[in-house]
Amino acid sequence: MKNILEKIEKAKLIGRGGACFPVHLKWMAVKSSKDKVKYIVVNGAEGEPGIYKDGYILDNHLDDFLLGVKTAFDFIKAEKIYFYLNKKYYDSYRNKITKIANKIGLKDKFIFVAKPLNSGYIAGEETSILNIIEGKNIEPRIRPPFPTCNGLYGKPTLINNIETFYNVFLVSKNKFKNERFYSINFAQKNKGVYILSDDLSIKQILEQTKNYPKYDFFVQIGGDASGEVLNGSQLDRKVDGAGSITIYNLKKHQSEKLIKYWLSFFRDNSCGQCTPCREGTYRLHEMFENNGMKMKDDVRFQNLCDNLFLSSFCALGNAAPVAVLSYLKNVYKLL
């Protein structure tokens, strides 16, 4: 079994939940803990708009994904596996997962937890998931301690995304080809999920999937809420974080509407635990609602955005201003 860790490291597998943390480091941290009870949490929250590749994997690679989970289970000698799934996935795949998991030797070793209704974006954050399973407030925990040494019920816990477990399966079968899943959307309308090499540029991805628009456009990568916005001349970049590209028509889109969408998304999805996010997202929304595009040069507006990045409790708060700021910087000035 030691073998698998080497393979993962060699394949340079990174977590596909969005944070891109090296998988082997996480696995090693859990493995090396002396605690006898260890848990696995499979993160199938997939809560950010514009991303639905985990659903695609459940649809098309369910057995392989579960074999990946089994590999992790055997490797860290886990006590229990928690399948944490959003309501849709929970309803659609619960029975199928049970059937397969029982077959591959995981009988009585797993529990399903449905993502609570209306729990929003934050309920996909890994320490929030731990709180949800434990019946606590839906909000992130302080780090350190990290879940790898002090996670679910205080025990070392391996939390990985569905795609990550699928990749583990591929690695274990020597089939991993450094590919990843990309969700591609047009102005928040799903187009589809594609499997392509993970080092392609945005431009290459759009060309190879025949999604390169004929009109002037800009894109948002890594999620329709927290993703960075890039203009037509910035498409040589790779897709960081969660794999999604959303295409917007440069001429037809409405700036104010889009910015309001982002700002209200974060205001309404903030868990409310920390000041910069709870109060900051509220004020950003309020200021924009009252003053519209004038806010683009407003120092207080900029400070609130910078403060979110600098001092929020969790990564979701840190990422909250990314879309608005990158849109203003990369796109708005072109209009």
Added chain:
Amino acid sequence: MIKKNNKIKIKIDDKIYIAADGETILDVAKRNNIFLPTLCHHPDLKIKANCRVCVVEVKGLKRLVTSCSTPACSGMEIFTNSEKVKLSRDTNLKLIFSAHIEKCSSCTSKFDCSLLDLAKRYKINIADFKDRKDKRKTYKFANSVEIDGSQCIDCRNCIDVCSNVQKIGYLKKTGKGYKQEVVPVDDKNIDCIYCGQCALHCPVASAQEQYNWDDVEKILANKKGKTLVAMFAPSTRVSIGEMFGLPYGYNSSGLMVAALKKLGFDQVVDVNFGADVTTMVEAGELLERLANKKSRLPMITSCCPAWVKYVEFKRPDLIPHLTSSRSPQIHLGGIIKTYWAEKKKIKAKDIVTISIMPCTAKKFESKREELKIGGNYPIDHVLTVRELAFLIKKNNIDFKNLKKTKSNDIINDGSGAGVIYGASGGVMESALRTANHLVCKDSKKAKICHTRLEFKDVRGLNGIKEAKIDLDGNKLNVAIVNGIGNIDGILDKLGKYHYIEVMACPGGCIGGGGQIIPSSMEIVKKRMEGLYKSDKKEKIRTAHDNKGAIDVLNWVKSNDLTKNVLHTKYRKRERDKT
């Protein structure tokens, strides 16, 4: 990677400091007198890191870290005042101000507001963002405590202390994001016990006592021929000085008398005297219960009104265990309005009694109908010691430099046994001093018995204290519950004990919900030392040696007022409407 080891060297603002393993950046900064602002941080509560005002910059990190939650690691270079830190700290403070409607004019924290202090220190425009919580409700818990949602900055210290320290679990967070709010739980089996620990741990006085200083101010301004009698609780003398730059644990009783006189009270008396009366009544009852096989044992103290509320609401089956003795403030108030009134030739209804308490639940206790004597409440108004400090400051009284004054009354200042009522274990020890004397005063060992004063096993800050006490051959098992959060450990094995003391607040009254803020176990420990030091200095250290108290008790008996002045009754209670 930053390495952890036992001798950690870190740099703060270009100076090298040594940190111990496990210390946070805030710990190191505090130890070296480097100021970092904090609001949600409280040394007795778990670290929540949600206010984000203690942020610092660590070299090599793009984002800031909260100093309260980040361990010091070898080689860290920390900046407490960089441009990034200023931006975040100041923005977060402004945001916090916009979540807190300033009601400074009537706020007892006005002169010592941690929020305003930070605004001054960093020159923050507190009105940069418009207040957003003007429609929030105020939740009032009986007449004792309130949580004003329009002032809450969502730090959750109140929820934390109520759930995890007191284990009452009366408060919860409801709603999400900017709509979140602290509210009482819906569960009908849970009720507030009025301990006020939420208020003691609130950094912005959103949780606060329901103040009565304004009533008292009105009475002082227009006495209408009434005689105003102020009295102050044992524990208040060792804490009030903190508000005026005096050292922790300093006994300010002389200054308090002077300050209260200066405020306009006609007479000031010491609740120590009331405590001595309580001890006599309670020790007598203990011996009676021990002698009478039909009596309910263990006997449990009842001078903590939050504990009494707990029993009446949650464990009415324990009511027969509570001593029938009234509490020191009620004893003293009753004595003032009967004995003292007669001696001074003043009608009871022309006396207004105001007691200065470390406690919010005492406000609730004072309004118990069953305590009335001839239609009069023994205590008319209860102020927390915070409210008194506020009044002293409001009236520009230079507390520290007042001439120490004695109360000089037919009601004396009480014994050392009265003083230690302020600390957990103190009521027990006072009762044991007297019970010990009473059981063996006629035996051969009377002389030895009389020298036995200190029962050190019952002192200290452990959550549960147990001791075996030998009273002239009678072996007693006693226990002290220090903080209501520890109660279950004792209730499980009640039958084991003869006598139990319960104080709802950790540390006893010196850690009470009406105490001076800031309060922490470290500070409580110093207040405790102050009390025991004062006890040791007293010439009279037992209730039964307080001749004044004995005279009063005899007077009460001969006037057939025992039931009305010395004893009380309890009843089962439903959840209070908030």
